[in-house]
Amino acid sequence: QQPVQSPQAVILREGEDAVINCSSSKALYSVHWYRQKHGEAPVFLMILLKGGEQKGHEKISASFNEKKQQSSLYLTASQLSYSGTYFCGTGSGSARQLTFGSGTQLTVLP
Amino acid sequence: DARVTQTPRHKVTEMGQEVTMRCQPILGHNTVFWYRQTMMQGLELLAYFRNRAPLDDSGMPKDRFSAEMPDATLATLKIQPSEPRDSAVYFCASGSSTGTGDANTGELFFGEGSRLTVL
Numbered sequence A: 001q002q003p004v005q006s007p008q009a010v011i012l013r014e015g016e017d018a019v020i021n022c023s024s025s026k027a028l029y030s031v032h033w034y035r036q037k038h039g040e041a042p043v044f045l046m047i048l049l050k051g052g053e054q055k056g057h058e059k060i061s062a063s064f065n066e067k068k069q070q071s072s073l074y075l076t077a078s079q080l081s082y083s084g085t086y087f088c089g090t091g092s093g094s095a096r097q098l099t100f101g102s103g104t105q106l107t108v109l110p
Numbered sequence B: 001d002a003r004v005t006q007t008p009r010h011k012v013t014e015m016g017q018e019v020t021m022r023c024q025p026i027l028g029h030n031t032v033f034w035y036r037q038t039m040m041q042g043l044e045l046l047a048y049f050r051n052r053a054p055l056d057d058s059g060m061p062k063d064r065f066s067a068e069m070p071d072a073t074l075a076t077l078k079i080q081p082s083e084p085r086d087s088a089v090y091f092c093a094s095g096s097s098t099g100t101g102d103a104n105t106g107e108l109f110f111g112e113g114s115r116l117t118v119l
Helices: none
Strands: A004-006 A009-013 A018-023 A030-036 A043-049 A054-056 A060-065 A070-075 A084-092 A097-100 A104-109 B005-007 B010-013 B019-024 B031-038 B042-050 B053-056 B065-071 B074-079 B088-095 B114-118
Touching: A004 A084, A009 A018, A018 A084, A018 A104, A030 A060, A030 A070, A043 A060, A043 A070, A070 A084, A097 B031, A097 B042, B005 B088, B010 B019, B019 B088, B019 B114, B031 B074, B042 B065, B042 B074, B053 B065, B074 B088
Parallel strands: A009 A104, B010 B114
Antiparallel strands: A004 A018, A018 A070, A030 A043, A030 A084, A043 A054, A060 A070, A084 A097, A084 A104, B005 B019, B019 B074, B031 B042, B031 B088, B042 B053, B065 B074, B088 B114
């Protein structure tokens, strides 16, 4: 079952902040965040593991609430290069397979 | 520069034909995922392998799709017979599983994808 992302799309100006949310109905062991630019493959941003360990990007942060089965991605002082579709992937199930949400399209305008 | 290699990059075929997509994961990675991406469905998980063993293919239409890993350097996704609704971009991704409990505690590396068009 896919995690649910919100919002579906967001438009902001360079320098503004954005938050993208991800929630799951299943118990989560990990949350991954990826960014995909048009016509390209998804690229890893960050992973949050159960227990609080976080690995990833230096300019983008995220939180992982295990009890609520939710994660949020925080983009501060956005840059034009941040434009793209952001996917959260959640590791759950017996094999902890990675299932992605439907994506959030982020557009940063000059 | 290590990367996941997928072939073909583009494929146009007619309904009913067999299609085989290939993926070479990054050397040393022990997990391989197949995803299908469409505008309507986003990134759908089709199959997942760890140490070449299939662990999950519940997202794959069993009657026409099959996924295998004949060896550690090759994963294949086959569609037979293909249908227009199979038109999509198919991504292969590889990564490392560090333990028996978690499938993936690290980064997934995606290939550039195979764009399939079934007429």
